[in-house]
Amino acid sequence: MTQISLQPLAAVGSSTSSGQIEDVARKNVWRFLRRITLPAAILIAWEAITASQWVSSASLPSPSAVAIAWWDWIFGPREALAWYSGTWGLYVLMSLERVASGFAIAAATGISLGVLIGWYSVVEDLCDGLINFLRAVPMTAWVPFAVFLFGIHESAAIFLIAFGSFFPIVVNVAAGARQTPRVLIRAALMLGTSPRKLLLRVVLPAALPSIFTGLRVGLGLAWVLVIVAEMLAVQGGLGYALWSAYQFSRLDLILAAIVSVGALGLASDRLISLVGRRILRWQTGTTGR
């Protein structure tokens, strides 16, 4: 892996012929190399430590052993003897589905209530205290409650995810809506917008940057909560696999599950910030960097 990525550097480094394009390309290669240096170094050191038998392979499996177990987990035949074999795709799908439905509920309710809280002081007075109190309760404390209420069922997981990621969304959206510049409200009014429509025409778009901040934080939390819920409350999914691997003392699979969750979380974060940048392109250049 590291050798492959070194080749483009050598190729660009040798052809120092001409042009800014190559300068930019070389800069990008350098940046890419700088980015992967630390992860690659950790992998190499890890492999070296396990290969030299400083720690026994039972207490720490080598990266290659993790990769092999992962391969089985993804592509292995589904059979009764190996509980995990070939289940990866299904589990990923299950976790994705839970995150998607929980997050969708949180986004819809969080954005609508947040805008209302930021705009109407009545709604703010009604909700602020309760929201701040509930926000202070760690989300994991709700697991027993959710299981009691919904049983070992999908809805318990979705409730936890929706409930947990609702708070960062609602708080950020409310803050954004509250900061709508008064001059924009006045501008809309003098252009003929009725006071009823201000919320939709001005407050909501003005809050968009904060909405995306909230959605990003909320999505991160949704991934935390899906793992918690799957470890404790429902069957199937990456969190379930993680917990099962622990019960079978399979550290290689635990590590494979951790990397899987990390990759999915990263991918979904990238996706949402891409969507955000697209929708917020009107403010590119107005913020730092």
Added chain:
Amino acid sequence: MEIDQGAFVTVIGPSGCGKTTLLNILAGFEQPSSGGVYIEGRPINRPGADRGVVFQEYALFPWLTLRQNVEYGPRERKVPPPLRRQTVDRALGMVGLTGAENRYPHELSGGMRQRAALARVLVNDPKILLMDEPFAALDALTRGRLQQEVARVWAETRKTVFFVTHSVEEAVLLSDRVVAMSVLPGRLKADVEITLSRPRDPTSSSFNEHRRALESLLKQELASDENSVDSEESSDLKQP
């Protein structure tokens, strides 16, 4: 105080004299604590598209392109699309912004933003234009050019303009009538007619005579204000 239809009236005065408050009352953003303001006999109680406001800070919607900003008013008033297109194009052309329509406000210079803000209200064909120190944040060169534009647009459209500024030169350059306000207690102090012929040349001697006359008048008013501050201060402190 009364303003004739089609007049260009400038309100001038030091910061804090309440000229912006007066404009906000005319716009319907604020309610007067006493007294009333009427347009053609009807009292003002809320903002409306018949009074177009140009703000010092432009107040364009940053999430809309320039064209969408200008289109905002006609869209809110449900003007049918073909007519909307036509009026928006005309407004953009009037302020010289054709070609920049698809840029976002932050991609434009201050001068272009203020042109867009002007186009955005002109497109609504308001009865009155309310301009709140619209060029205060611009550099001198751009300001000069936009002042000429406003004078031209006013000559073309003959809108009633209520213009707030603290620049004597701007007041003499643009208006038919200059009203001066004083800080304490925010009262109209002087009402001067500017009879210079248009278009006005700020470098001509007659322009500078008018300017000097207005400046000395304002200085007198201001001086009398300062003298009276001591005596008025005690009573003012009780008022709020």
